[in-house]
Amino acid sequence: MQSNTGEKMNRTGVGTPRPRRRIARVAASASFLAVLMLGLFVGVASAQDVEGCLICHGDPNFTDPTPAEDQQGADLSLYVDSEQFLNSVHNGLKCSDCHEGFLLTIPNHQLDMDKDFRQVAIEACEGCHQEAFQKYQTSDHAQRFYEDQAGPICISCHGSHAIRRVNLGEESADFKMSMARDSCGQCHVNKFEQASHEFHFKALSLGYERAATCFDCHGFHDNLALTSGEPETVEACRQCHPGANKGFTYFQMHLEEGFQNAWWGVRVVYYFFSTLLVVVLVTGIAYTTVHFQKETRTILGVFGRGAGRLFGFIRHLEEESVREREGRPNGPEDQSKDEPEDDDRGML
Amino acid sequence: MAAGTDAREGVRLVYRRFSAFHRFNHYLVMISFFGLVLTGIPLKFKDSLWAEFFMGLIGGVEGAGFIHRTMAVFNFAYFFLEMGYMAWYVAARKGPIFGPDSIVPGKKDWQDIKGMFRWFLGRGPKPRFNRFTYWEKFDFWALLAGTFLIGGTGLMMWFPEFTTSFLPGVSLNVALVLHSNEAFLATGVIFIFVHFFSAHGRPESFPADEVIFSGSLPLDHYIADRPAEYENRLRAGTLDQVVRPAPTGPMTRVNSWLMVIFSVVALFAATYTMLLVVWPLLF
Numbered sequence: 001m002q003s004n005t006g007e008k009m010n011r012t013g014v015g016t017p018r019p020r021r022r023i024a025r026v027a028a029s030a031s032f033l034a035v036l037m038l039g040l041f042v043g044v045a046s047a048q049d050v051e052g053c054l055i056c057h058g059d060p061n062f063t064d065p066t067p068a069e070d071q072q073g074a075d076l077s078l079y080v081d082s083e084q085f086l087n088s089v090h091n092g093l094k095c096s097d098c099h100e101g102f103l104l105t106i107p108n109h110q111l112d113m114d115k116d117f118r119q120v121a122i123e124a125c126e127g128c129h130q131e132a133f134q135k136y137q138t139s140d141h142a143q144r145f146y147e148d149q150a151g152p153i154c155i156s157c158h159g160s161h162a163i164r165r166v167n168l169g170e171e172s173a174d175f176k177m178s179m180a181r182d183s184c185g186q187c188h189v190n191k192f193e194q195a196s197h198e199f200h201f202k203a204l205s206l207g208y209e210r211a212a213t214c215f216d217c218h219g220f221h222d223n224l225a226l227t228s229g230e231p232e233t234v235e236a237c238r239q240c241h242p243g244a245n246k247g248f249t250y251f252q253m254h255l256e257e258g259f260q261n262a263w264w265g266v267r268v269v270y271y272f273f274s275t276l277l278v279v280v281l282v283t284g285i286a287y288t289t290v291h292f293q294k295e296t297r298t299i300l301g302v303f304g305r306g307a308g309r310l311f312g313f314i315r316h317l318e319e320e321s322v323r324e325r326e327g328r329p330n331g332p333e334d335q336s337k338d339e340p341e342d343d344d345r346g347m348l
Numbered sequence: 349m350a351a352g353t354d355a356r357e358g359v360r361l362v363y364r365r366f367s368a369f370h371r372f373n374h375y376l377v378m379i380s381f382f383g384l385v386l387t388g389i390p391l392k393f394k395d396s397l398w399a400e401f402f403m404g405l406i407g408g409v410e411g412a413g414f415i416h417r418t419m420a421v422f423n424f425a426y427f428f429l430e431m432g433y434m435a436w437y438v439a440a441r442k443g444p445i446f447g448p449d450s451i452v453p454g455k456k457d458w459q460d461i462k463g464m465f466r467w468f469l470g471r472g473p474k475p476r477f478n479r480f481t482y483w484e485k486f487d488f489w490a491l492l493a494g495t496f497l498i499g500g501t502g503l504m505m506w507f508p509e510f511t512t513s514f515l516p517g518v519s520l521n522v523a524l525v526l527h528s529n530e531a532f533l534a535t536g537v538i539f540i541f542v543h544f545f546s547a548h549g550r551p552e553s554f555p556a557d558e559v560i561f562s563g564s565l566p567l568d569h570y571i572a573d574r575p576a577e578y579e580n581r582l583r584a585g586t587l588d589q590v591v592r593p594a595p596t597g598p599m600t601r602v603n604s605w606l607m608v609i610f611s612v613v614a615l616f617a618a619t620y621t622m623l624l625v626v627w628p629l630l631f
Contacts, residue, residue, distance in 0.1 A: 198524065199505075202394050208409035228517065243509035250517025251508075259525070263518045266525055273529040280533060284541035288549070294468050295550055321582060 053095045058082060080161050089165040098124040118145070118153050125154045135221035157183040173204050176213035180204075184214040194254035194261075212240060217253075228252075360594040362564035369433065374560050376426035377491075378610060382617050383419030385535050387412040392528050393624045402620070420502055427495050448478040448580060453489070457482040476576040487543050494534040501527040536625065540618055548614065556611040562603045567591060 056062055056078075063075035085091065090098075126133040136142050136154070144151025157179075166175060180201070185192030195201050195214070203211035217236045218224050226233040228250045237244040252262050259266045366374075387406060390399040406412050438445060446452055459475070460482050466472035480488075501523035504511040508520055547557045559565045571578045581587040 198521075202391060203409045205394055206390065206400060206403045206409050211409075241509055245509070245513060247512035247515070247517050248509060251512070251520045252518055255521070259521075262521055266518065266521045269522050270525045270529070273526060273533070277529060277533045277537075280537045281541075284537045288541050288545045290468050291464070292545065292549060298474075 051095055054080065054082060084162040088162050090161075090163060098127075116149065118149070121155055121160075122153050129154075132221045135219070139219075139221060139223040140225060141223050152187065171209065173207045173209040173211070176209065176211075176216075177201075177204050179215065180213045188214075191254050194256055197255050197257065198253055200253075210240075216240075361567040361591055362594045363567055363570035364564050364590050364592060365559050365570075366563045368563070369429075371560060371563055373426050373429055373433075376422050376429070380419045380422035380426065381539065382613060383415055384423065384531075385539065385617060385621060387416040387419070388531055389535065389621055389624050392532060396624050398620075398623050402624070417506060420499065420506075423495060423499060427492075427499065430492075448577065449480075451480050451485055451488055453482070453485050457485060476579075477574050478577045478580070479574060481546075483542060483546050487538060487546070490538050490542075491534070494530060494538065498527055498531050498534065501530075532625075535621060540621065544614065544618060548611070556607050556614075558603070558607055561607040561610075562595075562600065564592075564595065566594075 057080045060079050062078050064078055122133070122136075132154075141151045141153075145153055164175070180192060180195070192214075196205070200211045200213070204213060216239070217226060219236075224232060224236070226236055226249075229246055230249070233249040234244060234246060237248055241248065252266075255262050255266075259270055386402070390396075390403050390412065391409075393399055403409060403412055406415060437443065444450060446454055448456065456478065460477065463472055463475035467474045504515075504523040505520060505527065511520065511523075547553055547560070548555060565573070578587075581590065
């Protein structure tokens with residue numbers, strides 16, 4: 001940035017002080033502000049930032065100047081990636097469309113300083129998303145939040161400035177999987193792990209978008225805790241399985257790796273067949289190896305003798321049957337009785 | 349009738365081992381097995397790099413599911429055909445249920461196993477086999493039991509609402525575990541190690557045992573392979589029931605080509621299974 005005097009300026013618009021040019025300094029500051037406004041309108045980072053928020057919040061190193069810290073104990077980052085915002089579903093909105101009640105005073109913007117900023121955040125979403133807000137109010141998540149500020153709020157699952165556009169009912173398998181893994185699975189780690197061992201998640205991970213993910217059964221914002229045998233569980237299953245009844249809901253969806261939390265019968269079957277698999281596999285491989293090498297070595301080793309012995313055996317049988325017909329069980333020409341038949345004894 | 353006589357007259361003799369019915373059934377087994385394994389293994393080993401690739405080739409999860417269920421119908425077809433045949437065989441007293449020519453395991457099979465291990469160690473002659481060797485009988489009965497278990501649990505999962513109308517919902521969990529595990533057993537062990545070995549891998553059978561495609565075996569091969577049966581038939585005079593001149597005509601070429609095609613497919617199926625199963629274990 002340059003003033004009209006051609007000097008380089010820093011942020012506050014103060015250049016090299018020239019004692020007798022106090023007016024020039026004021027003029028420089030004013031012109032700096034004018035350039036700033038112009039620059040904002042032209043849009044270097046964001047066309048929507050008519051309010052100038054990105055002056056500070058567009059800096060990747062911008063952290064909360066107050067003593068507030070995030071969960072890791074570091075300074076809270078207040079950086080907003082405007083590229084992400086442009087690509088999100090809220091592209092086109094101004095900052096103050098959500099961040100109502102903020103003043104353009106630095107550093108603390110919030111009008112009502114006693115309100116938890118998260119409550120402020122929820123109410124910001126309510127402004128446009130009343131139905132989701134009402135559903136959320138009925139959920140376990142909201143209960144946990146209101147009781148001890150521990151539950152998730154809107155931005156916990158959806159993110160804040162990078163909320164993706166999605167057409168309900170036409171979500172891709174990747175989207176469903178990412179919501180399960182990155183939103184639900186961030187807190188419900190075990191449930192996510194356990195769900196990946198059964199039909200729906202297997203199909204999802206292989207690209208089948210019609211398979212149910214967490215929110216298809218548990219609802220988006222009402223976040224139902226579903227128990228087997230309950231009517232609301234049957235209703236949840238019936239969204240995709242119209243003929244489902246109470247028995248259907250006793251299928252166990254969230255299973256540990258070794259089926260530790262399943263009905264004991266599942267474990268019995270699992271252990272029995274796994275053992276059988278290992279035993280048969282090991283026996284099969286061992287047997288095949290031994291048999292194969294023996295056959296190969298036999299054929300290669302007794303090439304000439306094998307053929308001769310074969311025909312000798314046939315001849316022996318013919319002669320035997322002829323002798324039996326003629327009533328002569330043992331003849332002098334029958335010497336093959338002394339020879340062991342088809343034998344390669346000693347050939348290891 | 350001794351083998352030598354007709355040989356001197358210059359006619360090539362073959363031993364007819366499998367009737368058209370059995371060969372047809374075997375085609376059903378082959379095709380359905382390939383289809384079921386190719387579509388089922390990516391689901392079991394979904395984390396393998398190859399799983400998503402192959403799933404994409406066969407039309408994704410929906411396409412694979414459709415093929416899998418269609419092949420399952422073929423599977424049921426051969427199962428019931430074979431059951432029907434066996435029932436008819438017993439009812440019409442076509443032959444003894446237990447005996448040297450039967451597919452039912454008997455004392456001789458146990459003696460053959462012992463004899464084979466002695467032969468492996470160089471302490472005895474190679475056993476002389478009757479119509480079916482012990483590994484063929486194992487193949488047959490293991491497949492039968494496997495089809496029953498795998499097909500049954502597959503049906504349960506194909507119609508989950510119907511199944512859970514009279515069975516508890518957790519039975520679908522049991523069905524999934526059983527189906528997945530047993531199908532892998534059937535593929536990895538029976539498919540690859542028992543059957544592929546005896547029908548493709550053994551030096552006598554390499555690259556493929558033609559007998560299930562053409563139905564017949566050259567007489568000298570038969571005598572070397574099944575000497576006990578040959579001897580029994582020779583003594584009983586029933587050899588001409590099964591020995592006849594070698595077939596000529598166009599079907600022989602058709603059968604040869606089918607054998608080649610199916611051998612290539614078999615090789616592909618084995619490689620495919622190995623890629624999906626062994627790859628994630630190694631990498």
